[in-house]
Amino acid sequence: MEVKNIYKILILLLSFSLRISNAYSQEDVEVTEETTYEPILKFSGLKNTEGNRILKCTILTRLEGKWTPIENAELTFSVSGDSILELGTQKSDNMGIAVLEINKSINIPSDENGATTYTVEYKGVENSEPNSEELTIVDVNLEMSLEEIDSVKTIIIKASKKGAEGEIVPVEDHDVNIYVKRLYSILKVGQAYLEEGTGEGSLEYKLIPGDSLGNIVIIARIDEHEEFGNVEVRQTINWGTPVSYATNDIKREIWTNEAPLWMTITVIIFVLGVWYHLILVFIRMWKIKKLEKNTIN
Amino acid sequence: MKIEEHNLKNLKKFAPFLESTSTNGWIWISSLVLIILFGFYAYGYQIYEGQIVTGMRDYVSWSLYKVNFIFFMGIGLAGALISSVLHLANPPWKKPIVRISELMAIISLIIGPVYILCDVGRVDKLLNVFIHARLSSPITWDVIAILMELIVCTVFLYLALIHNFAILRDYKELKVSRFRKWLYKFMAINYQHTPEQAKHIAWSQNVLAVLVIPMGVIVYSVIAWLFGMTKQAGWDSTIFGPYFVISAAFAGSAALIIVLAAFRRFFQLQDFITHRHFNIGANLLMVLAFFYGYLSFSEYFTKWYGYEEFNTELIVKLFDFSQYGGWFIYANFGAMLVPLILLGVKKWRTITSITFSAVVVVSAIWVKCYLIIIPTLETQHMPIQDSRPEWVHYSPSWVEIALTLSGFATLCLFLTLASKFVTILPSGAVADEEISKGKKLIA
Numbered sequence: 001m002e003v004k005n006i007y008k009i010l011i012l013l014l015s016f017s018l019r020i021s022n023a024y025s026q027e028d029v030e031v032t033e034e035t036t037y038e039p040i041l042k043f044s045g046l047k048n049t050e051g052n053r054i055l056k057c058t059i060l061t062r063l064e065g066k067w068t069p070i071e072n073a074e075l076t077f078s079v080s081g082d083s084i085l086e087l088g089t090q091k092s093d094n095m096g097i098a099v100l101e102i103n104k105s106i107n108i109p110s111d112e113n114g115a116t117t118y119t120v121e122y123k124g125v126e127n128s129e130p131n132s133e134e135l136t137i138v139d140v141n142l143e144m145s146l147e148e149i150d151s152v153k154t155i156i157i158k159a160s161k162k163g164a165e166g167e168i169v170p171v172e173d174h175d176v177n178i179y180v181k182r183l184y185s186i187l188k189v190g191q192a193y194l195e196e197g198t199g200e201g202s203l204e205y206k207l208i209p210g211d212s213l214g215n216i217v218i219i220a221r222i223d224e225h226e227e228f229g230n231v232e233v234r235q236t237i238n239w240g241t242p243v244s245y246a247t248n249d250i251k252r253e254i255w256t257n258e259a260p261l262w263m264t265i266t267v268i269i270f271v272l273g274v275w276y277h278l279i280l281v282f283i284r285m286w287k288i289k290k291l292e293k294n295t296i297n
Numbered sequence: 298m299k300i301e302e303h304n305l306k307n308l309k310k311f312a313p314f315l316e317s318t319s320t321n322g323w324i325w326i327s328s329l330v331l332i333i334l335f336g337f338y339a340y341g342y343q344i345y346e347g348q349i350v351t352g353m354r355d356y357v358s359w360s361l362y363k364v365n366f367i368f369f370m371g372i373g374l375a376g377a378l379i380s381s382v383l384h385l386a387n388p389p390w391k392k393p394i395v396r397i398s399e400l401m402a403i404i405s406l407i408i409g410p411v412y413i414l415c416d417v418g419r420v421d422k423l424l425n426v427f428i429h430a431r432l433s434s435p436i437t438w439d440v441i442a443i444l445m446e447l448i449v450c451t452v453f454l455y456l457a458l459i460h461n462f463a464i465l466r467d468y469k470e471l472k473v474s475r476f477r478k479w480l481y482k483f484m485a486i487n488y489q490h491t492p493e494q495a496k497h498i499a500w501s502q503n504v505l506a507v508l509v510i511p512m513g514v515i516v517y518s519v520i521a522w523l524f525g526m527t528k529q530a531g532w533d534s535t536i537f538g539p540y541f542v543i544s545a546a547f548a549g550s551a552a553l554i555i556v557l558a559a560f561r562r563f564f565q566l567q568d569f570i571t572h573r574h575f576n577i578g579a580n581l582l583m584v585l586a587f588f589y590g591y592l593s594f595s596e597y598f599t600k601w602y603g604y605e606e607f608n609t610e611l612i613v614k615l616f617d618f619s620q621y622g623g624w625f626i627y628a629n630f631g632a633m634l635v636p637l638i639l640l641g642v643k644k645w646r647t648i649t650s651i652t653f654s655a656v657v658v659v660s661a662i663w664v665k666c667y668l669i670i671i672p673t674l675e676t677q678h679m680p681i682q683d684s685r686p687e688w689v690h691y692s693p694s695w696v697e698i699a700l701t702l703s704g705f706a707t708l709c710l711f712l713t714l715a716s717k718f719v720t721i722l723p724s725g726a727v728a729d730e731e732i733s734k735g736k737k738l739i740a
Binding site: 270 | 441448449454456459487488491497500501508515698
């Protein structure tokens with residue numbers, strides 16, 4: 001086989017592999033100016049400690065094969081029932097998230113089961129389809145009390161909702177997650193089971209590091225429940241183990257006063273020694289070239 | 298410059314390799330280039346899509362890339378150590394080994410750090426390592442030490458090549474392009490093999506050979522200390538420095554045996570690389586196998602016996618056959634016992650069995666690098682919050698595997714290309730038979 005032919009085969013193979021990679025990278029839908037986006041809405045609600053309802057909607061669309069957030073999309077939140085009550089309009093941020101907080105003083109209509117249907121609507125723009133999403137949540141009243149029972153620190157949870165005739169009925173046979181607030185996120189420490197009949201549950205508190213004064217934030221949450229959505233209560237209490245963040249560790253850093261002198265000197269001798277000898281070698285190499293020139297002349 | 302007769306004889310043998318490439322040679326080079334190109338594609342894909350395309354997640358943030366970094370740096374260290382020790386000891390049989398060893402060292406030292414670039418999420422911020430270098434950081438020591446080692450090794454190899462470049466420059470019958478002739482002339486820096494020039498070269502080589510040995514040990518120890526100074530299960534060990542250096546010498550010697558066997562076969566160097574060279578390599582492997590076995594036993598026995606909670610969890614993973622047990626046996630017992638048993642019995646000691654042992658050792662040490670990094674990262678002191686359980690266990694993605702294969706292909710390609718640019722045997726190399734004759738005459 002001649003060398004030229006081998007070159008040809010190589011070029012063919014290369015172009016073939018490039019074609020494969022090109023085809024692979026373009027397997028997603030090609031986006032043109034005429035493309036109409038079909039956004040999706042992710043809708044969730046949270047009832048916080050103050051009793052306010054926080055509605056959160058994330059708007060995304062499929063773009064170049066990826067779910068991409070839509071920024072500045074106008075999202076209208078409302079409550080649907082016998083009549084539609086508009087709650088407000090929010091623009092999505094760069095993550096495609098729009099949040100609306102409804103104060104507990106606002107009277108939100110609900111059906112005979114205490115369920116409220118919230119709607120979020122995106123009206124769409126020129127090249128983007130409209131969309132809407134509904135979320136039905138039963139209002140739950142979650143209470144947390146922190147008590148010492150027989151010297152045992154105990155987290156007591158109670159949950160209730162409105163009955164068909166407006167009476168208060170306990171929420172039974174459910175788990176409530178218990179967390180503590182940490183630096184970046186919340187850390188799950190256990191669960192409290194809501195007993196039948198009472199709607200009460202408890203969890204024995206274990207020693208957990210708090211801040212320098214021993215304060216700790218305890219959070220009870222019903223997480224992403226299909227009927228109740230997200231409900232949480234938070235409370236700060238002096239139950240944590242006080243942590244002193246000041247350390248007396250000696251900094252083990254070379255080039256600082258903490259490093260022993262012999263260590264610094266060793267490193268300097270080593271680095272300078274290598275470069276000194278390298279420079280000597282370079283000078284010798286230069287001499288080799290120079291020597292030959294002298295011989296010729 | 299007058300070319301000595303034995304060099305002329307070598308040149309005649311090697312000139313065809315320098316002048317042209319056979320069909321098989323082209324197929325070999327093309328295959329390697331294709332593997333490397335696929336590696337480039339994988340890296341481009343990783344840059345474009347982000348590191349989510351790798352197997353790295355919250356727990357294991359050092360992957361095959363770091364494994365390969367340690368492995369190649371180890372091979373580089375061993376190559377440098379072997380060539381400089383042979384240069385200083387100057388045994389009569391050193392010539393066929395020394396150049397291959399130097400080349401392997403430099404190529405590995407170049408490939409190794411590239412894997413750090415693959416591991417880094419924001420390569421565009423790489424310059425910050427130099428601009429905002431903190432001298433108190435072991436990472437900075439590592440960068441300084443590796444760069445210095447690479448520079449010293451490159452100059453050491455170049456000094457050894459100057460005489461060869463001069464021979465190639467003055468060998469009129471060599472049919473290569475004018476550019477290549479010019480390159481030989483340029484690289485030969487007007488060397489005429491005068492006594493004074495030879496003296497300068499010898500002095501420089503001796504100085505660098507002395508430097509390379511402690512430098513190599515220090516560079517690899519600094520890499521080991523990156524682990525040893527970290528409070529992680531399995532890493533917080535005082536013997537990691539010597540353990541890494543011995544493992545590297547072990548793997549590097551084995552890798553050199555494999556490369557020697559390949560060159561011997563493909564360049565028909567049976568007269569130059571003989572059973573004697575492999576025998577010496579086998580002896581070296583056996584000695585290093587003892588050291589490696591001893592240090593491995595010492596490391597794991599103390600950790601197992603100490604029964605510290607965070608180390609115990611790791612040891613259980615390493616001993617458990619449903620997890621890493623099989624690989625642990627292969628990496629520790631395989632690497633030690635295969636050379637000891639196979640090469641310990643005289644009648645079993647053939648070039649094939651020595652090469653086979655070397656392959657086992659190289660692969661076992663690579664697995665060892667994997668076992669040092671991955672299971673430890675999977676065993677954190679505290680669970681990471683909001684991390685998915687399926688992200689705890691690491692398994693490499695096709696991107697990491699492609700780049701790993703690319704690294705090995707690059708080593709093979711560079712060795713091949715180097716052998717097409719300069720004679721793979723240094724000037725003054727003579728057949729083993731002639732060395733024996735010379736000895737008899739002296740006697």
